[in-house]
Amino acid sequence: MSPLPPISAHGLEVQAAKTAIVFALVGTGLRLLGKREASQLNVYDLAMLMALANSVQNAMTGGKGNIGVGLVTSSVVVLLAWGLTRLIVRDPGVERLVIGSPTILVHDGRVLADRLRRQRINRDELLAAIRAYGLSDLEEVQTAVLEVDGSISVIPYPDKRVAHRPDGEPQHPDESEED
Numbered sequence: 001m002s003p004l005p006p007i008s009a010h011g012l013e014v015q016a017a018k019t020a021i022v023f024a025l026v027g028t029g030l031r032l033l034g035k036r037e038a039s040q041l042n043v044y045d046l047a048m049l050m051a052l053a054n055s056v057q058n059a060m061t062g063g064k065g066n067i068g069v070g071l072v073t074s075s076v077v078v079l080l081a082w083g084l085t086r087l088i089v090r091d092p093g094v095e096r097l098v099i100g101s102p103t104i105l106v107h108d109g110r111v112l113a114d115r116l117r118r119q120r121i122n123r124d125e126l127l128a129a130i131r132a133y134g135l136s137d138l139e140e141v142q143t144a145v146l147e148v149d150g151s152i153s154v155i156p157y158p159d160k161r162v163a164h165r166p167d168g169e170p171q172h173p174d175e176s177e178e179d
Contacts, residue, residue: 012072019076027084031098099148106130106144106154119146130154 007015057073088095105115105126116126129152130141143155 007068012068015069016072016076019073020080023077023080027098031100102148103146104143105146105152106138106141108143109139109141109157111138115146121146121152126152 084094084098088098103115103119105112105119105121111123111126116123126144127138130136130138130144133154133156135141135154135156140156141154142157145153145155147153
């Protein structure tokens with residue numbers, strides 16, 4: 001086996017630039033994927049991400065198995081992630097751009113169909129999320145929100161909530177808390 005040739009400082013700079021470009025493209029692609037799709041990754045998706053990582057690795061390192069190239073490219077990824085996190089914490093606009101913001105899907109019991117379509121959620125998925133909150137009808141829902149992690153939060157109308165007393169029995173809104 002022949003030893004790998006040394007790599008110059010300029011070569012490392014080129015690899016760092018390639019890494020930054022790939023990082024930006026992959027991040028943008030995952031953001032465009034959408035909240036719901038990103039939250040529902042399955043085994044197939046994991047395999048695709050691993051294949052993507054392998055192909056991206058070649059783009060970042062230029063196929064060079066040099067330890068210096070590996071250290072530079074991995075350091076660039078870590079530094080970019082760290083810098084992006086700092087930007088997100090300091091500027092809510094960057095957070096909305098990179099991570100997204102919650103999307104209201106139901107308002108006052110009415111489905112906002114254009115938002116469902118834009119977020120690629122079908123009515124059956126929405127109704128399943130509502131049922132998971134113990135509600136059976138859209139009229140019981142004050143607000144349903146697609147969160148940035150892809151989950152759907154449901155807020156029922158206050159008079160539709162059933163609180164539980166300390167003994168575990170349901171307490172309806174018209175019952176007083178004093179027993």
